[in-house]
Amino acid sequence: MPFSAQLDPTWIDALYQRWLEDPSSVGCDWQGFFEGFEVGNESPSCPRTCVDPAFALKQSGVQSLIYRYRDIGHLLACTDPLKPCPINHPLLDLSVFGLSEADLDTVFHTRRFSKEHATLREILAVMRETYCGAIGVEFMHIQDPEQRQWLKDRMEGTRNRTEFSEQRKWQILQQLQEAALFEAFLHRKFLGQKRFSLEGAETLIPVLHDIVTASNQREIKDLVLGMAHRGRLNVLANIFKKPLENIFAEFKDNLEYAFVGEGDVKYHKGFSRDVAPLGRHGIHLSMASNPSHLEAVDPVVEGKARARQDYHGTGGDEVLPVLIHGDAAFAGQGVVAEVLNLSQLEGYSTGGTLHIVLNNQIGFTTLPPEARSTHYATDVAKMLQAPVFHVHGENPEAAVHAASLALDYRCRYGRDAVIDLICYRRQGHSEADEPAFTQPLMYERIKDRPPVHELYAGHLVGEGADKARVETQAQEIEQRLEQALERDQQPADAGHEGKWSEIQREFTVSDDVRTAVDLDTLRNLGRRIHQLPEGFEPHPKIVKFLERRREALDTGDEIDWALAEALSFATLLDEGHTVRLSGQDSRRGTFNQRHAAIVDLNTGEPFLPLAQVAAEGAAFHCHNSMLSEFAVLGFEYGYSLEVPQGLVIWEAQFGDFANGAQVIIDQFIASSGSKWDRSCGLVMFLPHGYEGQGAEHSSARIERFLQLCAHENMQVCYPSTPAQIFHLLRRQLKQPFRRPLIVFTPKSLLRHPACRSNLEDLAGGRFEEVIADPIEPGPVKSLLLCSGKIYYDLMEKRAELGRKDVALVRIEQLYPLHRERLAEVVAPYGELEHAVWVQEEPRNNGAWSHIAPQLTRVLGRHPRYVGRQVAAAPAVGSHRQHKQQQEALLEEAFNLPKGK
DSSP states (O other): GGGGGSSSSHHHHHHHHHHHHHHHGGGGHHHHHHHHHHHHTTTTTTGGGGOOOOHHHHHHHHHHHHHHHHHHHHOOOOTTTTSSSOOOOOOOOOOGGGGGGGGTTOOOOOOOSSSSSHEEEEEEEHHHHHHHEEEEEEEOOOOOOOHHHHHHHHTTTTTTTOOOHHHHHHHHHHHHHHHHHHHHHHHTTTTTTTOOOTTTTTTHHHHHHHHHHHHHHTTEEEEEEOOSSSTTHHHHTTTTOOHHHHHHHHHTOOTTSSOSOOOOTTTTTOOOEEEEOSSOOOEEEEEOOOOTTTTTTTHHHHOOOOOOOHHHHHHEEEEEEEEEHHHHHHOOOOHHHHHHTTTTTTTTTTOEEEEEEESSSTTTTTTTHOOOOSTTTTTGGGOOOOOOEEEEOOOOHHHHHHHHHHHHHHHHHOOOOOEEEEOOOOOSSSSSSSSSGTTTHHHHHHHTTOOOHHHHHHHHHTTTTOOOHHHHHHHHHHHHHHHHHHOOOOOOOOOOOOGGTTSSOOOOOOOOOOOOOHHHHHHHHHHHHHOOOOTTOOOOHHHHHHHHHHHHHHHSSOOHHHHHHHHHHHHHHTTTOOOEEETTTTTTTTTTTSSSEEEOTTTTOOOOOGGOOOTTTTEEEEEEEOEEEEEHHHHHHHHHTTTTSEEEEOOOOGGGGGGGGGGIIIIITTHHHHHHOOOOOOOOEEEEEEEOTTTTOOOOHHHHHHHOOOOTEEEEEOOOOOOOHHHHHHHHHHSBOOOOOEEOOOOOOGGGGOOOOOOOOHHHHHOEEEOOOOOOOOOOOOEEEOOHHHHHHHHHHHHHTOTTTTEEEEEEEEESSSHHHHHHHHHOOOOOEEEHHHEEETSSTTTTHHHHHHHHHHHHHEEHHHHEEEOOSOOSSHHHHHHHHHHHHHHHHHOOOOOO
């Protein structure tokens, strides 16, 4: 029984009426069917009533066929070098559309096709050559009809191929030879050393060459690249033109190959340089350093690219981010989806990213059926409605064509595009690995395959190319490699050049960093950042909020935390420094304290008062981030690498949530200076403090950050007053060096009546790493040392008990601990009977383990510990139990014999 006989005409008519009202209300196949039916009814030589119903059905079938080839033609494409090309697909058989070979020479009318009238044979030829050749394309999931039509026109008009000149073909061959012979050379000269070779995927090199050259012919002046270790050395050698002698020196592990810090393995390092391919101008290439944590570099690249775009002020026109992924990692790592989600957000967009999935069809030893639940490794990109070009990895001309099309799409529409380069990995995961242990069938197919440069050379010779020239070209490449092996390495990238040249690499301790701002400037800026445009109507509670702030500025008293923070931003902006703050709910502030963006009740439009005080060349950016820590913190880290004179802040909603970005903290923030010689001034705001809110809203894990501290790699601070945060933030840009700044910020102290400063405190002084107790030292016999919020609880308890014999000393900078300053502060107390460290956190958390030995050195005695006992979770979930614990530790802190 034919398909048409199984359909209810009444149901079809109802569906047709729905389609007439709204085409998107019916399925994709029915859209094609009804379009074809309409085309059949529009024959100029015959009125609607005389159309042959059988022909009308065929006409509809043709339109459905066109639609389906565009939609799923990729399933019939020949893109896998390890498998035979598919011959047919049941959903693309002519019979499915009510057609047969007898209709091949019948002329049909078409819609949204290159010709208004064409035979079925012509239509099939265009569809199959366009969508079922060496490139399979997924694009019909894109909802924008203009974008879909643009892609159709570009692909079907050329049948998805480029006719390359003879010169360009020779260039492609040379690039393939350079890629392959580089790997073979390393294998011979440094046998057994890991290099994570590109063998099996050498087509990546001509693809990148094309992207760089095509970018250079546009306005693009910066290309920021991120990739993992697979093929990294090859890309550095053949795209970035990193001196071969330097690469070989790293394989020799020469001690004289100078590097500042501890260094990292050669296939993790970044590199940058200016290149000048064919085009109108040079282009700066930058490869971000990346650890073994696959895809962790993705948000870093986006942040670097966005910072450069903000600097140029041209969006994505001049800066192109490119990310090279592994297939298993692209499907398996959650940060990929996070980064894709950032791509169209106001504070994080980069005008589209070019993604290249280096599809080895394996992850370490894991095959796709064990690595993902989706058909393609790239399916996650469909969430972004990005076009995906699946390309045969041994067809370099198809790959270069797809790269050019993807770049054109990105530049036209400012959206991401994905190239899925389907290839294989000739060696194991590393060169010492035996892949046949776990994939014997796959590697049986691989071992006898000629390398792609030989396949392409044979193709060119078959077209009439000179075989001797092929061999000569290869010999010249081999000779260059041999010569480079004998040369001495060139000076390494210093890491503090260009925009970083004025920033000191070394950490220095100095009490001369000036952070104070005169009173007139503070009051003037304070007034300006609390003025609203004429006609702007804020929420009534915001009106009162602004009034309280103005009153505090007028009297000079009651400067709270958020106002001191705002004044620090304002003064830096006024001095020409850009300030960027992002995080979940950062505009308003998690605790309703900041209101950096004020919303008009009538229009819903936000107004950022701080933006009004930015000097020329500076800007204030404040963005509510998506609900992500990993990607957003990585983005801000990358951004900070490009703005040494800017204040870049990531704020956690609660400090505990930073653990969702632990990879970024461990691999980039804490260690990139020692591993990759890249300074970073990123600031992290981590709300911390025990207020009975449970284990996930109490602790920013002070202990974890202190455990990462070594060789002055970070500054870890727990300031306790508004004046301290004011001076601390200003100090971050006034110091001659840059280090990540970890700030444990308050929650309850934001509104604590005792946590206030005077305007004079901002106009004078500096950030005090250790704060002495103002009480008379004479009667003091016991010393309580603490940090952060617990100070206010101790102060209230001391007043309640009337203990004038107990001094409270605050350590505001936990790392690096200023031991000399601490010694000065405790010296006036003379011979103490008791020295105690007090903290809210459990004994195995907080600062205790880190700071106890240092206090012992300064005090000459081991301090007593007071705080919660060891715990698996940082805080209890019961508010009643919390209060009991808090009161108990305060009682214990003052359980000291009274001094005489």
